[in-house]
Amino acid sequence: MPGGQGGEERDELGGAGFTATRRAEEIGYERGRLVVPDQPIIPFIEGDGTGPDIWRAAVRVLDAAVRAAYGARRAIAWLEVYAGEKAQARFGSLLPEETVAQIRGHRVAIKGPLTTPVGGGFRSLNVTLRQELDLYACVRPVRHFTGVPSPVKRPGDFDVVIFRENVEDIYAGIEWPAGSVEAADIRRFLHERFGLEVRPDAGLGLKPISRFGSQRLVRKAIQYALDHGRPSVTIVHKGNIMKYTEGAFRDWGYELAKTEFRDRVVTWDEVQRDHGGVVPPGRLLIQDSIADIMFQHLLLRPRDHSVLATPNLNGDYLSDAAAAVVGGIGMAPGANIGDGYAVFEATHGTAPKYAGQDKVNPGSVILSGVMMLEYLGWNEAAAAAVRALEETIAAGTVTYDLARGNPDAREVPTSAFADAIVRRLLA
Secondary structure (H helix, E strand, O other): OOOOOOOOOEEEEOOOOEEEEOOOEOOEEEOOEEEOOOOEEEEEEOOOOOHHHHHHHHHHHHHHHHHHHHOOOOOOEEEEOOOOHHHHHHHOOOOOHHHHHHHHHHOEEEEOOOOOOOOOOOOOHHHHHHHHOOOOEEEEEEEOOOOOOOOOOOHHHOEEEEEEEOOOHHHHOOEEOOOOHHHHHHHHHHHHHHOOOOOOOOOEEOOOOOHHHHHHHHHHHHHHHHHOOOOEEEEEEOOOOOOOOHHHHHHHHHHHHHHHOOOOEEEHHHHHHHOOOOOOOOOEEEEEEEHHHHHHHHHHOHHHOOEEEEOHHHHHHHHHHHHHHOOOHHHOEEEEEOOOOEEEEEOOOOOHHHOOOOOOOOHHHHHHHHHHHHHHOOHHHHHHHHHHHHHHHHOOEEOHHHHOOOOOOEEOOHHHHHHHHHHHHHO
């Protein structure tokens, strides 16, 4: 893989078969900030199942948004890398080492959905990518788009960004199957060392939650809220039951807020004790909520919560539940972000029964691409893509999933939906 600026007029990038102009360059990273050239090389993974359909649509929208915002001055040089079924067929590996190396080398990537087995089988490729690149923050903004059917009366009240810790908790993958030698050894240790009894037919797993991992996640959530003028960060946990893991996540989150952001934040206890129940102007409210109560709040009091900071498993549940409130995960974007690395992704599954039918909604990948453009600092292109997408949906030109709850909508294929968005971008 040639690095930096190409020496020929057109250079072949990696094994992808994609050709980019010689102006294309890798994204750099200096003093904790990305250095983004006007033609960055960005790896992409099509994904499995419906992945190729929605990627083909999404990439056209993203390219059109960049063109609409910047003309010929900026463009993305897309580099295909492989994971999942396509990688298995070509290279005999579901996640080739070269793919991880390419993403690490280029720092920013985007991907469609990848197959994840339930129960046995291979480990989740998404989890593996997050851990290999230490993408410790899963970021999922959830808001409603006019024209998208919703099960609630006022979906427009819903505007929340979920920061989910991404590499610890039970997703660390430290577990042993029932009946295994390892499970028996752990069970015996628990009995002999701590006097704990575990049924012999139990599978066993560990739930590590660290101060370091918790605080860097909460730090990112607070910084995001401050940078974007959000009113509050809610630390979500099940600390009433799991006191030394999720309870510690809560405590470490408050500790971080008071230590590193003392002059810019105020806790809910402080609001009640010192400020008459009113958040002082210019201060970010730090509060917390038990996880099961948060599910109710998302439905009944969505305006009370702006940014959520959660451990891994709670965040997984809450982000999908939040997406349902605004019409489903077909319109839910996601990003996995570390320090200097980020992978943006569709948050839904592969839907293999619809593969190759030009049918499914590409909104999740498009909006994940919008997050990517914002991460690059290309905010004008991001805003243009969101505007065109929202206008297209509001006009009633939608894919089947959005047409089901709207009798006035016109159902179109995936590709035609992208056509309509692109026309608005380039009009």
